[in-house]
Amino acid sequence: MPYRLTVIGTGYLGITHASCMADLGFEVLGLDIDADKIRRLNNGELPIHEPGLEPVLRRGLDSGRLRFTSSYEEVAAFGDVHFVCVGTPQKKGEYAADVTYMDNAVESLAPLLDRECLVVGKSTVPVGTAERLADKLARLAPAGVGVELAWNPEFLREGFAVEDTLHPDRIVLGVRSDRAEKVLREVYEPLGDVPFVVTDFATSELVKTAANAFLATKISFINAMAEVCEAAHADVKQLSEALSYDDRIGGRFLNAGLGFGGGCLPKDIRAFMARAGELGADQALTFLREVDAINMRRRARMVDLARELAGGSFHGCTVGVLGAAFKPNSDDIRDSPALDVAVTIGHQGGQVTVYDPIALDNARKAHPELNYGESAVEAVRGAHVVLLLTEWQEFLELDPEELGAVVATRRIVDGRNALNSEVWRSAGWHYRALGRP
Ligand SMILES: NC(=O)c1ccc[n+]([C@@H]2O[C@H](COP(=O)([O-])OP(=O)(O)OC[C@H]3O[C@@H](n4cnc5c(N)ncnc54)[C@H](O)[C@@H]3O)[C@@H](O)[C@H]2O)c1
Numbered sequence: 001m002p003y004r005l006t007v008i009g010t011g012y013l014g015i016t017h018a019s020c021m022a023d024l025g026f027e028v029l030g031l032d033i034d035a036d037k038i039r040r041l042n043n044g045e046l047p048i049h050e051p052g053l054e055p056v057l058r059r060g061l062d063s064g065r066l067r068f069t070s071s072y073e074e075v076a077a078f079g080d081v082h083f084v085c086v087g088t089p090q091k092k093g094e095y096a097a098d099v100t101y102m103d104n105a106v107e108s109l110a111p112l113l114d115r116e117c118l119v120v121g122k123s124t125v126p127v128g129t130a131e132r133l134a135d136k137l138a139r140l141a142p143a144g145v146g147v148e149l150a151w152n153p154e155f156l157r158e159g160f161a162v163e164d165t166l167h168p169d170r171i172v173l174g175v176r177s178d179r180a181e182k183v184l185r186e187v188y189e190p191l192g193d194v195p196f197v198v199t200d201f202a203t204s205e206l207v208k209t210a211a212n213a214f215l216a217t218k219i220s221f222i223n224a225m226a227e228v229c230e231a232a233h234a235d236v237k238q239l240s241e242a243l244s245y246d247d248r249i250g251g252r253f254l255n256a257g258l259g260f261g262g263g264c265l266p267k268d269i270r271a272f273m274a275r276a277g278e279l280g281a282d283q284a285l286t287f288l289r290e291v292d293a294i295n296m297r298r299r300a301r302m303v304d305l306a307r308e309l310a311g312g313s314f315h316g317c318t319v320g321v322l323g324a325a326f327k328p329n330s331d332d333i334r335d336s337p338a339l340d341v342a343v344t345i346g347h348q349g350g351q352v353t354v355y356d357p358i359a360l361d362n363a364r365k366a367h368p369e370l371n372y373g374e375s376a377v378e379a380v381r382g383a384h385v386v387l388l389l390t391e392w393q394e395f396l397e398l399d400p401e402e403l404g405a406v407v408a409t410r411r412i413v414d415g416r417n418a419l420n421s422e423v424w425r426s427a428g429w430h431y432r433a434l435g436r437p
């Protein structure tokens with residue numbers, strides 16, 4: 001392979017990128033400031049849950065092509081192409097993104113660079129960040145070395161991270177030179193026939209935030225329809241199905257329910273609004289306020305429905321919560337709608353017990369105040385109301401009779417429109433769902 005790659009920031013994005021690039025045959029060095037993460041990765045232990053990723057990580061380590069370090073010196077000496085994948089979370093108390101980790105990474109790396117290389121931003125950032133970081137890189141890197149910045153936003157989904165990395169829908173490159181384009185096309189050549197969009201920094205940054213804004217809008221659109229369905233005694237699941245047959249609309253991201261969470265969509269639409277405001281284009285994105293508000297109203301509606309089933313108050317009520325992760329096949333609990341609902345019900349006096357097949361440890365750490373069960377049956381034992389909040393396959397296969405035998409009363413709210421209502425109702429359950437009669 002023509003280039004040696006480094007990946008700076010080994011979280012959900014960085015571990016996947018580093019492991020998959022090593023699997024494609026590159027020599028890859030991953031770096032993180034979290035020493036424990038680096039130790040675990042070098043031992044072949046995945047610090048996150050991501051289906052199919054562990055064997056890829058292990059293959060990389062076993063082949064000798066993949067290593068992890070905490071040393072920026074080592075990274076600077078090793079890499080021809082440095083991918084920056086550090087976090088860009090929402091700032092506390094503000095809509096804007098906190099890009100200080102990006103700045104820190106560039107500040108740590110730049111002065112150490114002593115040979116021609118490309119620094120490539122992959123994290124999701126407010127438009128204008130790449131230009132600012134390019135200036136910073138030029139200022140801090142030793143003169144005459146031939147260091148350049150490029151932007152290459154990432155579109156992978158958690159739960160499908162390996163597949164999305166190896167088979168992306170498109171590759172977007174924000175570049176300022178033919179050389180940067182050539183290097184990145186060569187890096188991605190092993191992926192085969194993937195559409196490339198080669199553009200300027202600002203457009204490449206905006207493609208990413210626009211994509212997430214569109215996805216969030218599609219989810220909130222169907223959840224707005226769910227609100228109307230609730231008022232009109234109509235069925236949003238059937239409405240969504242009927243819409244999906246129109247190719248122009250399509251059925252993906254049209255599942256009504258508890259709405260979107262995670263480390264991306266919520267913070268990215270807020271950061272997008274904040275940045276548009278700074279640019280004087282805030283009016284263009286005022287609709288995203290509604291997208292956000294509709295999304296958050298679903299969580300409130302879920303709590304209301306649960307309270308209704310509990311008889312008007314959570315006091316003296318035991319609630320079994322199925323799901324803690326923000327979506328199935330992930331251990332990620334960042335801005336998880338499920339945990340948000342569980343915590344709110346706890347605050348309102350409910351005795352909440354949560355179960356999740358994979359995200360239980362993360363949930364426990366973040367919310368020690370909640371009770372946790374070691375299985376779905378344990379979580380709902382004695383419950384007056386059961387809430388399905390993350391649609392893990394395991395929950396879709398639950399036997400209503402088996403669960404019915406341990407609950408106090410057979411009442412369930414399906415927060416993801418994922419269960420077969422007829423099966424549950426015919427087993428004597430009082431079944432309710434968001435947006436359905
Ligand atoms: N998670 C996803 O599915 C996904 C997909 C596409 C894009 N993104 C974007 O990618 C970026 C990373 O997201 P994530 O989910 O992987 O976050 P994460 O929090 O899981 O990982 C970020 C990592 O960066 C490390 N880090 C922070 N500062 C550092 C520094 N100065 N030097 C080296 N490492 C440092 C942290 O220790 C952490 O391990 C974000 O901008 C996110 O919006 C994420």
Ligand SMILES: O=c1ccn([C@@H]2O[C@H](COP(=O)(O)OP(=O)(O)O[C@H]3O[C@H](CO)[C@@H](O)[C@H](O)[C@H]3O)[C@@H](O)[C@H]2O)c(=O)[nH]1
Nearest residue numbers: 154155156157158219253254255259260261262264326327
């Ligand atoms: O029809 C749907 C689809 C999704 N969701 C929810 O939306 C959230 C986000 O889901 P998804 O987009 O699949 O997960 P992420 O892994 O956060 O991926 C998004 O965010 C990433 C980080 O920016 C991008 O790279 C991906 O392209 C983008 O899909 C989850 O809470 C889902 O439960 C719904 O409520 N209804």
